[in-house]
Amino acid sequence: MVDVDPRIDAAHAMPMAELVDRLQIAGLVRTSGELVGPCPSCGGKDRFGINLQKQIFNCRVCGAKGDQIALVQLALGMDFPAALEWLIGPRQELTPAQLAEQRRRAQENQRKRDAEAAKHRADAIALAWKIWQRGQPADDTLVVDYLARRGIPPRSGAKLPRCFRFEPDARLVVPDPNRSREFKTVHEGPAMLAEIAGPDGKFCGVHRTWIDLDQAKGKPVVPHPFKDGEIVSAKKVYGSKKGGAIRLYTPRDASILVMAEGIETTLSGLAAKAIETGAAYWAGVDLGNMSGQRKLGKGLKYAGIPDMSDHDAFIPPQWVQRLIFVQDGDSEPRLTRAKLLSGLRRAMATRPGLTAGIVHPGDGIDMNDLLLSGGTTTSEEVNRDA
Ligand SMILES: [Zn+2]
Structure with missing residues (x-):
């Protein structure tokens, strides 16, 4: 819910002509439906006009324009909240006890949200860690063949970077739109795992790429079971990748x-x-x-x-x-x-x-x-x- 200050409506109900009086803006002359004269901000002779019908003002030279609140801002050099308070008075205040209770509840809700987010993150990293632990050393596995297929074979005799592991059998799943929290397995097969390290260099997630050397790009091409014409991505990130x-x-x-x-x-x-x-x-x-x-x-x-x-x-x-x-x-x-x-x-x-x-x-x-x-x-x- 957006909290709209009811004083804004009250300000818009104030006649501009009365406001000009209260602000003691001098030198304005009434013409047909308008007050015309020098601009309270940049002066001049007749560059400034207030449309009494539409209850708005406009300066041809400095470009100032707007409603009653903007006119107070212009004439008195105030910001929006100060102008609103000058016009209508302070907002109805809550008692100190009410304010304290409101703050307490807001902090409690924030704490709950933070704790939930932290738990979510920890669960995600735990799942990623489980996947990573299932992995085997990547040297002499399909990971080498996959990278070779992509044109990046390791130099002969060189080992693969330690951030790689090989998982012989990984399930590729998509969420089932008809059953909340359930997943449908669309492919099972070997995968390349890559460790995602956080800013501190510690494990915080894993990137999994399914391998299918029968396909041109070395990855399985699986039609999406719930989205017509779409292919399921053969890459997935688990854990937390932010900052990693x-x-x-x-x-x-x-x-x-x-x-x-x-x-x-x-x-x-x-x-x-x-x-x-x-x-x-x-x-x-x-x-x-x-x-x-x-x-x-x-x-x-x-x-x-x-x-x-x-x-x-x-x-x-x-x-x-x-x-x-x-x-x-x-x-x-x-x-x-x-x-x-x-x-x-x-x-x-x-x-x-x-x-x-x-x-x-x-x-x-x-x-x-x-x-x-x-x-x-x-x-x-x-x-x-x-
Ligand atoms: Zn002006």
Whole structure:
């Protein structure tokens, strides 16, 4: 329920002509249905008019306009609440006891919501941990074949990153729309597991990719049982991904971190050696995690300004001096870019001295396509301010 102050209606019921008197706005002349004269804010002779029919005012020069409350704001230089109070008086106050009770209840509800959210998160991480524990070492398993299919085989003799495990038999399920809290199994088979590490480097989730080497991209293609024409995604995240990353490759003295959204694209960047050698390569799991909340509103959709009140988004660790986000081929390149800018600017605002850049594999392709085609990237330096 939106709490609308009833005093606003009372203010709108006040005749403007009376208000002009109360505010002692001088020099206004009545013409046909209007009071015309100098503007209480910017002066002049006849730039200011009050329409007595519509009960609104307007200044041709400074652009001030509005209702009774706006006129008080203009004439007395007050903000909205002060103007409303000047006009109608203070809002009917609750007794201190009522206020205290209201605060107590609000805090109690907030505590309950926080506790529920924390429990939810803990349960989700516990489930992810269970899945991770079921996993086996990934070397010499289908995980190697899957990555090879995607054009990113491990170098011969090299071990896979430790963030990978292999799960021989995983169930892919979708929620049943007809039965709440029930799921339908649509596929069972081997899967690649990837650990998601939180900002502290500890386990906080797992990313599961089902493997089917009979398919071109190495993943099962399962028609959605409840959505006509849709394919069930063969990738799933369990646990908490916020602020986390799949830490694929972190060389000992790295000071540069390259991050793409997906595992395959990040590994492709590493394999293509097209970006930085000696850098760490982590997958950001999803674009929203890399971006964090953005400031939105008129004209801001593509501005890429981070909302710094979001404390859960990804921030690079202290050792990172340069952060590079990979902009993968996408149907919405402007929006993707805005999200990457938001994440990079958040990182720069949080870690003074950090520099940042965006690397593009090219229009409509991702790093994996680039690796497979042998092309080159373009890069762009990012400044902290828009
Ligand atoms: Zn004016």
